[in-house]
Amino acid sequence: MEDIKIGLVGLGTVGSGVLQMLTSNQDKIANITGRSLTVKTIVVHNIDKPRTVDLTGIQLTSDLNAIMDDPEIQIVVEVMGGIHPAKEIITQLLQAGKHVVTANKDLIANAGEELATTARDTHTDLMYEASVAGGIPILRTIVNSxxxxxxxxxxxxxxxxxxxxxxxxxxxxxxxxxxxxxxxxxxxxxxxxxxxxxxxxxxxxxxxxxxxxxxxxxxxxxxxxxxxxxxxxxxxxxxxxxxxxxxxxxxxxxxxxxxxxxxxxxxxxxxxxxxxxxxxxxxxxxxxxxxxxxxxxxPGAGGLPTANSVLSDIISESKNIALGTTGNGFNNYQTQTQYADPADILYPYYLSLSMPDIPGQMLKLTQIMTNIGASFKQIVQTDGPEQRAKVMVITHAMSKAQLAELKIQLAATDDVTLLAAYKVLD
Incomplete structure (x- = not known):
């Protein structure tokens, strides 16, 4: 059976989980992919740090070139986190012809499009299922299902x-x-x-x-x-x-x-x-x-749940290598979409307000709501400190534009304070 060599950049909680799952599930993975997957080299910042995983037969180094320059290593897993130097490292790995799997949500959200372009230009793959919701395979589900x-x-x-x-x-x-x-x-x-x-x-x-x-x-x-x-x-x-x-x-x-x-x-x-x-x-x-x-x-986080999503990407990439279908991109769906108009974004809102516990204050609030064309669905009042009342309101559906105007008009009053304004899921 052909062997696919893997490199890891980082050996923290997730990296250790990836290594543990690869080792303990080797037979099942080989049965699914038709390939034997082996971690050959792991790059870490401190090679002398005590480790809780078995590193027998694995090269542990602080030199990224040990992975970059090794033609045997086809897949590299980045689990070091952060935007820099992870972005530069992944870019170098893709340019060196390595397929990259990452769980780095910060990086993908900020530079995913740029890295995906690099992957397309170099006919390599960039996969990042574990970047969202830990052990829930949501990205691949959206792509496929x-x-x-x-x-x-x-x-x-x-x-x-x-x-x-x-x-x-x-x-x-x-x-x-x-x-x-x-x-x-x-x-x-x-x-x-x-x-x-x-x-x-x-x-x-x-x-x-x-x-x-x-x-x-x-x-x-x-x-x-x-x-x-x-x-x-x-x-x-x-x-x-x-x-x-x-x-x-x-x-x-x-x-x-x-x-x-x-x-x-x-x-x-x-x-x-x-x-x-x-x-x-x-x-x-x-x-x-x-x-x-x-x-x-x-589970949205944790070493093994996140590692399971990383393994999902590794297995998908192994199949791509075996079938010769690499370089197609994890997500190819692209459209030009504008941001919605705030006047079209409608939700009921929960408003928490503080006001003097004296007659006329609710009338003042009602007048402001009337001014912006909004209305109440439910009102609750409780006693607050220093002769102030706390008023909780649930409105009927109103727009983001109306909410913004409400905040402006409340800020202009001398004695009514908006403490919180939260959407209500209807």
């Missing part, structure tokens, strides 16, 4: 850290700060959790999902991105009383000839499938014109 369908919307919970924090707030009454500390203690959150809690990680994943679903290249600076770092326990509790669960959702949706994409906390009806996705798990819901709504659920 939705190829003939017209995708209308992709939405979901694509960050396990924030989902764990919100679950703790919802189910155990923990404050955001307490839930974050718990997530860090269990290893679900980094020491610096900014990318996760500010919604940036989820936004990168939605950029990649949009490429596959709509064939369009969105940019982070044109997406509305709101994290969970300002979500208050009062709002999570009140949402539950109203029949909703607060989730950080990424949403990418076709609206007429445009695409709307956003990451933000959203009130999800308690009977909606996404409301049941708890702790560090992820879920992606794809809505097709023909098939309707489909839900893909599973």
């Amino acid at each position: 939705f190829a003939a369908d017209h995708i209308l919307e992709v939405k979901g919970i694509v960050n396990g850290t924030t989902n764990y924090i919100l679950t703790q707030m919802q189910q155990h009454g923990r404050s955001y700060e307490e839930a974050l500390q718990q997530a860090q203690k269990l290893g679900f959150a980094e020491a610096d959790p900014t990318n996760d809690v500010a919604g940036i990680d989820a936004a990168y994943k939605m950029i990649i999902l949009s490429q596959f679903a709509f064939g369009t290249q969105l940019s982070l600076d044109k997406m509305a991105v709101t994290g969970i770092d300002n979500v208050q326990l009062d709002d999570v509790t009140q949402a539950a009383e109203l029949g909703y669960t607060v989730k950080l959702l990424g949403v990418a949706k076709r609206i007429d000839d445009g695409v709307f994409a956003e990451v933000a906390p959203v009130l999800v009806p308690s009977d909606h499938p996404l409301a049941t996705i708890n702790n560090e798990n992820n879920a992606v819901m794809v809505t097709g014109q023909a098939v309707g709504e489909t839900l893909f659920y599973g």
